Amino acid sequence: MATNTQIPVADRRVPVIAPGHTFSTITEKISNIVLSRPVSLGWIFGFLIVFSMMNMLMMALGYLFIKGTGIWGINIPIGWGFAIVNFVWWIGIGHAGTLISAILCLLRQTWRNSINRFAEAMTLFAVACAGIFPLAHMGRPWLGYWLFPYPNTMNYWPNFRSPLVWDVFAVSTYFTISLVFWFVGLIPDLASLRDRAESPLVQRIYGLLAMGWRGSARHWHRYETAYLLLAGLATPLVLSVHTVVSFDFAVGIVPGWHTTIFPPYFVAGAIYSGFAMVLCLAIPIRAIYGLQDFITMRHLENAAKVMLATGLIVAYGYGMEAFMGWYSGNQFDSFLLWNRFHGPYRLSYMALLACNIFIPQVLWLKKFRVSTGWLWLISFIVLVGMWLERFIIVIVSLSRDFLTSSWGMYYPTKWDWMTFAGTIGMFLTAMWLFVRILPMISIFELRTLLPESQVHEAAEVKQ
């Protein structure tokens, strides 16, 4: 980020930018991806696939709006099903973007400068995907605005004591602030694109978006202040969002949900899955667009380390859940523990333990952290594992609660799967377009990493 110009590009480690770059080469390399690189057949082919997946989402939602939520596998006792599983999963993925852009900015981690832009884009798209699920799950999504407090003829107001209302505020604030943060970060780069665009139309579009940015020292000064304050605001915000999501569970009395460990455990899991998604996207993107100079092995290795650390926190969370199941002496809690290991969903639980706890431990070995193939595979496994975690939390707890007579099983229908796969398509469609129409790496923040950007005030002029 812009304010940390005093931190030297570190010492003996791999530098955050490969040597030999100047302000011009950085600008050229990143903006040319948008401005002059021809559209490849591979891009078109991939786009057709992800766009068809997105259309599958449209069909699934269209049919849902006609028929209602009965087309899904949800029923009593499992009323939440895939909708909430996917909602929590997507929101969690978004968290890594804000962590990279805001928290690492406050911690002055300069390596974040090359991955924050597309990680923030990832946040926006993931939160957009997440938002679909609670809306679709409402049954009458066209009445979704009832969630907001507004004067109406029914004289009705939301119940502010409900975690579901907190969720509305947390998620919509999160989306708005992420969008603002992302756009503010884009303004100087949009000006660079404006000044480099050949075609008048393209120039005009980027010019409109850049809003007349001219790089004045006064502007930069206010800009940096605003950016730093936004980072400072986004940091507690991102921690609060998954905390509030976890309250949706923790405030309920269902065994396995009603625990105080949920907020930190959810936040750690969110960052865990988010970094996995960052790696899953960054590894192919840097190879396809030749960005190894900017997204170096050091970036990937750092992301792998964050993943390992948050994965251990998640493992601690599982351990603590199991411990409390036994130590509380509560028969329902201890039954939940037994049910996870031996009940009808035991295979999912075993897969969860393997994906989230055991397999990622190979990241302790440098060999796996510096191999892009392995890293991609492990990240993918973590994404699967974190999805299973939400599945276990939602489904297993609801399927067998206090009364044996109210037990039930959950079987997702093809519409559940189509909606889930469809949001992946929507996410990837947005990503596909993003890498071609906006600079996917922050150009001006990379410039500040070059030694030439460092200024020493000369004694004779300083007085």
Place this chain on the structure above:
Amino acid sequence: MTTGDSPIYGLMAEFDSAQELVDAAHKTHEAGYQKIDAYSPFPIEGLAEAIGFHKNRVPLAVLIGGLIGGISAYALQYWVAVITYPVNIGGRPFHSWPSFIIVTFELTILFAGLSAAIGMLALNGLPMPYHPVFNVPEFAKASENKFFLVVFSSDPKYDAAHTRSFLTGLAPRMIAEVPS
């Protein structure tokens, strides 16, 4: 910063490095020029101070925005839960303040964050569809790798010939008149 009768907005000097720009900005400011500005492709530490810019009101905007957001969120919840739509939820008091903290917090962040972005843009006078500095063709490099210093013709000390010779003394790459 309008130029009045003069069709010239100011004199622009181009530099090759951030260091040269900061040094030149210091010297120009110390030579008594008040209405000057510097342009760079990335933020440079100390450059704003070098051109004599100290008043940054973005933090104040954020503080005010945050306070408005927080206070109005809490007031709304109090008014809804206690005055206009009191509902007994599990026997809790109507004014069950711990439940109201989260929405208060979220709206504080929302308003403060929007104030940061909108306040920054408004104080910077953006969006601005037209600005004279873009009339100089070389200025396109200000968003890539070149550094510019402009002395506005509205400066009391501005004098076309004298200012030009002063700027020449700073050894810029080139000097150009900025048509307004």
